[in-house]
Amino acid sequence: xxxxxxxxxxxxxxxxxxxxxxxxxxxxxxxxxxxxxxxxxxxxxxxxxxxxxxxxxxxxxxxxxxxxxxxxxxxxxxxxxxxxxxxxxxxxxxxxxxxxxxxxxxxxxxxxxxxxxxxxxxxxxxxxxxxxxxxxxxxxxxxxxxxxxxxxxxxxxxxxxxxxxxxxxxxxxxxxxxxxxxxxxxxxxxxxxxxxxxxxxxxxxxxxxxxxxxxxxxxxxxxxxxxxxxxxxxxxxxxxxxxxxxxxxxxxxxxxxxxxxxxxx
Amino acid sequence: xxxxxxxxxxxxxxxxxxxxxxxxxxxxxxxxxxxxxxxxxxxxxxxxxxxxxxxxxxxxxxxxxxxxxxxxxxxxxxxxxxxxxxxxxxxxxxxxxxxxxxxxxxxxxxxxxxxxxxxxxxxxxxxxxxxxxxxxxxxxxxxxxxxxxxxxxxxxxxxxxxxxxxxxxxxxxxxxxxxxxxxxxxxxxxxxxxxxxxxxxxxxxxxxxxxxxxxxxxxxxxxxxxxxxxxxxxxxxxxxxxxxxxxxxxxxxxxxxxxxxxxxxxxxxxxxxxxxxxxxxxxxxxxxxxxxxxxxxxxxxxxxxxxxxxxxxxxxxxxxxxxxxxxxxxxxxxxxxxxx
Ligand SMILES: Cc1cc2nc3c(=O)[nH]c(=O)nc-3n(C[C@H](O)[C@H](O)[C@H](O)COP(=O)(O)OP(=O)(O)OC[C@H]3O[C@@H](n4cnc5c(N)ncnc54)[C@H](O)[C@@H]3O)c2cc1C
Ligand SMILES: Nc1ncnc2c1ncn2[C@@H]1O[C@H](COP(=O)(O)O)[C@@H](O)[C@H]1O
Numbered sequence: 001x002x003x004x005x006x007x008x009x010x011x012x013x014x015x016x017x018x019x020x021x022x023x024x025x026x027x028x029x030x031x032x033x034x035x036x037x038x039x040x041x042x043x044x045x046x047x048x049x050x051x052x053x054x055x056x057x058x059x060x061x062x063x064x065x066x067x068x069x070x071x072x073x074x075x076x077x078x079x080x081x082x083x084x085x086x087x088x089x090x091x092x093x094x095x096x097x098x099x100x101x102x103x104x105x106x107x108x109x110x111x112x113x114x115x116x117x118x119x120x121x122x123x124x125x126x127x128x129x130x131x132x133x134x135x136x137x138x139x140x141x142x143x144x145x146x147x148x149x150x151x152x153x154x155x156x157x158x159x160x161x162x163x164x165x166x167x168x169x170x171x172x173x174x175x176x177x178x179x180x181x182x183x184x185x186x187x188x189x190x191x192x193x194x195x196x197x198x199x200x201x202x203x204x205x206x207x208x209x210x211x212x213x214x215x216x217x218x219x220x221x222x223x224x225x226x227x228x229x230x231x232x233x234x235x236x237x238x239x240x241x242x243x244x245x246x247x248x249x250x251x252x253x254x255x256x257x258x259x260x261x262x263x264x265x
Numbered sequence: 266x267x268x269x270x271x272x273x274x275x276x277x278x279x280x281x282x283x284x285x286x287x288x289x290x291x292x293x294x295x296x297x298x299x300x301x302x303x304x305x306x307x308x309x310x311x312x313x314x315x316x317x318x319x320x321x322x323x324x325x326x327x328x329x330x331x332x333x334x335x336x337x338x339x340x341x342x343x344x345x346x347x348x349x350x351x352x353x354x355x356x357x358x359x360x361x362x363x364x365x366x367x368x369x370x371x372x373x374x375x376x377x378x379x380x381x382x383x384x385x386x387x388x389x390x391x392x393x394x395x396x397x398x399x400x401x402x403x404x405x406x407x408x409x410x411x412x413x414x415x416x417x418x419x420x421x422x423x424x425x426x427x428x429x430x431x432x433x434x435x436x437x438x439x440x441x442x443x444x445x446x447x448x449x450x451x452x453x454x455x456x457x458x459x460x461x462x463x464x465x466x467x468x469x470x471x472x473x474x475x476x477x478x479x480x481x482x483x484x485x486x487x488x489x490x491x492x493x494x495x496x497x498x499x500x501x502x503x504x505x506x507x508x509x510x511x512x513x514x515x516x517x518x519x520x521x522x523x524x525x526x527x528x529x530x531x532x533x534x535x536x537x538x539x540x541x542x543x544x545x546x547x548x549x550x551x552x553x554x555x556x557x558x559x560x561x562x563x564x565x566x567x568x569x570x571x572x573x574x575x576x577x578x579x580x581x582x583x584x585x586x587x588x589x590x591x592x593x594x595x596x597x598x599x600x601x602x603x604x605x
Contacts, residue, residue, distance in 0.1 A: 016551075097392055098267070098385065122532065128394035133350070133382025142466040143350060145379055160470065164525055165375065167477025171470040184532070185519040220267045227269070227391030227428035230421055231409065239557055242578040250591035253581055257563065258595055260579065261540065263507070 004057025004154070006048045007114040009104060009135070010041040010076065012069040013125045037072050040120030042189040044182040047150055048118050049080045049190065055154055058082040060111065064092055064103050070206060077200035078192035085111060089210040094223030101134035103221050106214040108139060116159060119181045121146060132181040142174035148186040152176065269390040269428040271365050276429045278406060280306050281338075281366040283357065284315045284329055285377055291317075291325055293481065294372035296332050296442035298435065302370060303333035303443065305401040314338055314364065318356050320346035326453045331445040336452045338364060344460045348376050351464045354383045360456050361388065361430060368401065368408050369430040372437060381434050391425040393433040395531070397554070408433065413531070413554060438481040438535035478510060478526055485509025486538040486556065488529055491516045492545020492566065492585055497523055499589050500544060506596045512536070514552045529555035544585040548573030565589070 014033040048059045061076045063069055064087040073084045087107050095103065108114060117139075122129040129145075136143035144150075147161030148169075160173040161180055192200075211221060219225060246253050258264045282302045284295040299315060306313040314336040315329040326337040340356040357380060361369060371381040373395050385392035393410035397420070400409045408431040410423045425431050480486065487504040489497055490513070497511060504511045511527060518528040529536060530552040537558035544565045546552060553576050556562060564577035565585045574580040581588055 097382075097394075098389065101386060128392075129378055130382040130385070130392055130394050133379050134386045137354075137383040137386035143379065143383075144467065146375055163375070165472075165474065166479075166526055168472070168474035170472040172467055173470050174467045185515075217267075225267050227267075227389075227425040228393065228423050229426065231424045232422040233420065239576075241562060241576055243574060243580060244578065245574075245580045245582065247582075250583060250587045251595070253583065253588060254591040254595040257579055257581070257592070258599070261561065261563075263596070264599055 004051070004055050004116075005114045006051060006057065006059045006116045006118060007062050007108055007111070008041070008045045008048045008059060008076070008081070009117065009119045009131070010045065010061050010063050010073060011038045011120075011123050012036070012063070012065060012072045013038045013123060016124050035068075035072060037075065038120055038123045040122060040124075040182065040184040043184060043186050044118040044120045045076055045079065045081065046187045046189040047180075047182050048116075050187070051116070051150070051152060052080070055152065057115075060085060060114070062104060062107050063087065064095070064100060064107070067208070071201075074201050074204050074206070075192060077204040078197040079190055080193060083205040083207065086206065086208045087214065088208050091211045091218065092222045094226060095221065096226035096228040097128060097130045097134055098227055099221050099223075099225035101131055101138055102225060103214070103216060104131070104135055105138035106216050107209065110209060110214050113177060115157075115176045116152070117141070117177065117179045119179065121181055121184045129181070132179050136179035139177075139179070141177055141179050143179045143181075144172050144174060145181045146183045147172075147180055148183045150180055266427070267389050270362065270388045271429055273427060273429055275365055276367045277365050278309070278311045279314055279364065279366040280309075280311055280368040280401070281314045281316055281361070281364060281370070281430070282334075283369070283371040283377065283380070284317045284325070285372050285374060286317060286319050286322060286325055289319075289322065289325070291328055292372065292374070293442065293479070294374060294377070294437045295329075297437065297440040298370050298372060299329065299332040299334060300443035301399060301435070301440040305368070305399060306335075309401050309403040309406070311367070312336060314366065316340065316357065316360050318345050318353050323453075328445070330449050330451040331447050333443060333449075334451060336454060338454050338456055340456045340458055342458045342460050344462060344465070347469065349465055349467055350376075350379045350383060351466060352460055353380055354387065355460060355464060356456070356458055357384055358387055359458065363456065366430050367406055369432050370399070371432070371434045373434040374437060378434060381432060385432050388430065388432075390428040390430060390432055393423045396433045396435050397439060399433060399435070407431075413550070436535055438537065441537065478524070480510055480512055480527060480529065480534045480536050483510040483536065483538050485540045486512045486529070486536055486559070487542045487544070488512040488514065488546060488556070489517060489544045489585075490514040490546030490552070492547075493517075494545075494586075495520070495522045496586060499586070499593070502593050503542070503589055503596075506593060506600075507540070509538070509540070512555075514546050514549075531555070543573050543577065544589060546573050547571050548576055
């Protein structure tokens with residue numbers, strides 16, 4: 001099955017460590033925060049490239065976001081992906097999960113579908129993990145979420161995933177096409193291939209689609225198509241702690257602490 | 266704007282919670298949601314209903330009533346004996362279209378998230394995932410969901426004024442379950458279901474389950490981070506002496522030093538122990554949210570500037586590989602034991 005087509009959904013997010021909160025206004029200070037590919041999406045990409053190594057075929061990266069995403073997504077090309085599809089239109093802005101999944105699903109339909117659609121477990125700025133099941137619903141496909149390992153049977157056109165559950169794991173199988181989300185940190189994403197890096201950045205295959213290219217229903221994209229509104233930002237309640245520092249040798253500290261905790265009675 | 270399957274005008278003023286069950290027992294998350302749902306319902310003067318999907322689950326209805334439900338909807342079918350997202354989504358969708366509740370809450374467990382993500386799209390409504398608190402305005406009937414944003418310092422308040430049901434997921438451990446009142450009674454409604462096996466596409470090939478750990482139940486939690494350099498045996502000894510469990514930040518779980526279910530925090534477990542130790546943990550808010558409900562927090566860190574000390578009652582600047590064994594020895598001496 002050399003015509004295997006895997007789509008990996010990837011997003012670019014501000015680096016979590018670099019996003020600060022203004023202590024007075026409690027607003028996010030994004031200025032100066034650098035961006036990166038959402039780390040779990042690198043695990044999804046590695047999963048896809050591993051399947052391509054074994055079965056051949058091609059890997060497409062799909063992303064909805066502003067044009068500034070493009071250079072980050074080219075890193076995926078330098079790792080071995082074949083094509084980037086960036087869904088970029090001011091009209092897509094302000095999308096919640098419903099509008100995001102609708103738009104990504106239109107993108108997949110526009111590229112004539114796929115055998116497998118891989119997502120990360122969650123996005124570090126959304127952290128909802130609701131895109132993979134939502135995408136599966138729009139496309140009417142089965143879903144295997146939170147899998148740590150995936151195999152495909154090219155002849156039977158089935159995908160099998162290992163999913164961690166409380167106290168163990170389960171193996172789930174579904175016919176392809178299917179949507180799969182990769183458990184964060186389930187693999188080591190490969191490095192860029194420096195032999196193809198320059199080509200990826202200079203002449204890599206990047207297609208940008210706007211709302212009209214997707215024949216998207218305008219009432220279903222971006223802020224307009226999003227049921228959810230942010231009604232406010234509030235201070236996170238932080239519980240007041242005593243913050244008492246204990247000093248001495250480890251033995252003295254141990255005695256002191258256990259006494260304060262009432263554990264020596 | 267895209268319209269939800271039923272509108273604000275067509276809704277019923279009711280709160281529904283999805284009651285997850287495994288082999289004929291309600292999961293703890295179900296009791297947590299019933300407890301929060303009861304609070305919201307009382308303030309709004311609305312009824313609280315629980316929805317149970319499964320096979321031969323009728324005996325669970327009484328437990329749901331005792332834990333606060335006014336009504337229990339049962340989707341009972343042979344094809345619901347085991348969780349599969351296709352059949353469970355279909356049954357839940359049918360129930361919601363019949364009951365048309367204003368609010369629908371689901372536990373943020375792996376299966377709950379699978380289900381909620383599909384349902385929100387099927388219902389063309391919004392879904393606020395991993396809420397840390399919920400409020401319902403009795404006057405407007407609008408649900409406000411609190412979500413911790415980046416770095417946890419910010420709470421975003423989310424609403425969906427024009428779409429129904431107002432859906433939200435809540436991770437296990439965020440709300441405390443309430444005590445049962447066995448005397449409570451209520452209505453039990455059996456939902457007629459028309460499910461056919463053809464809709465099932467995902468199949469389980471194999472399942473291996475051992476004894477799972479449930480950190481939400483631990484009264485003492487001894488957590489280790491990257492700073493303990495993989496030495497979880499020492500933390501295990503301390504935990505055992507205190508009758509507690511070992512927890513971890515994400516990096517040791519990623520590296521396989523502990524099972525994933527011991528990961529504490531935003532994408533792990535939210536715990537409410539009496540006492541929590543944070544050993545070799547810097548204090549990223551992703552982790553801190555997991556222990557912020559602890560009665561007492563003790564932190565051990567070599568770096569006096571580590572943010573974890575901001576969130577701790579007792580702060581120990583020191584090497585965990587020296588302080589933890591000292592604690593173990595002190596406890597052993599106290600108890601007159603010399604073995605582990
Ligand atoms: C979307 C998202 C979700 C996340 N979810 C979670 C989550 O649920 N839970 C979670 O924990 N993290 C989560 N993280 C990761 C989180 O941001 C932090 O990276 C992580 O909590 C840091 O773990 P740590 O404190 O163990 O490691 P580090 O930040 O590396 O801190 C190690 C600490 O150990 C101290 N130390 C070193 N040696 C010693 C010694 N000998 N004795 C004592 N102290 C020592 C150091 O001073 C340092 O403070 C998430 C991240 C993202 C982006
Ligand atoms: N804007 C986007 N473009 C492409 N993929 C996305 C986007 N948002 C989310 N995803 C995918 O969905 C996964 C889960 O994201 P979320 O549901 O936002 O937590 C991510 O890891 C990505 O694989």
